[in-house]
Ligand SMILES: O=C1C[C@@H](O)[C@H](O)[C@@H](O)C1=O
């Protein structure tokens with residue numbers, strides 16, 4: 038079992054809202070990650086070409102876990118998506134990543150003003166077939182580049198709930214499509230975050246540790262916030278600062294001999310939540326409450 042701990046750029050700069058933290062440079066982000074004693078990160082939308090990135094990583098002995106890829110299999114069809122995904126894998130291989138994070142974004146309300154708690158899309162039976170067969174094909178491409186395709190269930194998308202994740206996994210091939218388990222997304226969607234882990238631990242190949250502030254979540258639900266409004270209002274935070282108890286989860290992760298990355302990922306406005314300060318809060322929680330027990 039080798040667990041690597043990383044932290045995502047999303048607390049410094051946000052791909053969903055690129056104006057957030059615009060002044061934070063790659064160098065600042067990577068140096069903060071070193072200060073907070075994490076081993077690596079995921080690629081953010083503002084990251085440079087592979088050679089430039091590799092140089093900055095090597096200077097700090099940091100590694101890349103993977104990068105998000107928005108697939109539009111239903112909207113665009115497999116041929117178009119395959120091409121973009123192959124380019125994505127070429128880059129990931131150059132930066133020595135291990136996973137390609139994929140989320141089907143057809144119909145997603147993630148970047149819209151719609152109520153994220155009530156207006157998620159649902160795929161038809163035909164659309165499910167397109168998504169699952171397409172993901173199997175993308176998984177073959179990822180494998181050819183020595184990467185694992187890890188599927189990211191996400192609020193406001195067609196694959197959000199535990200039942201939807203189960204349907205996805207039942208209809209895809211285990212050697213081609215793995216699961217990214219994101220604590221924050223499943224907590225807000227279903228409440229119970231351990232059940233999804235227990236049901237599919239054999240498919241989990243990447244983990245996002247995202248915590249949730251219960252009072253902010255309740256306020257956002259009451260106000261019918263969009264995804265963006267909800268995270269700007271403070272719905273997400275780092276482990277140790279919210280309502281999720283990561284201790285029973287971490288016990289399970291160790292018990293299954295998990296081999297892979299756990300990435301702390303908490304989108305907040307960096308002007309409100311100092312990214313280094315929150316990285317250090319997460320580090321302290323991990324050291325004292327998880328690894329120390
Ligand atoms: O992994 C993620 C990537 C982001 O783009 C996304 O919106 C966020 O919520 C997340 O979990």
Ligand SMILES: [Co+2]
Nearest residue numbers: 189219245302
């Ligand atoms: Co995530």
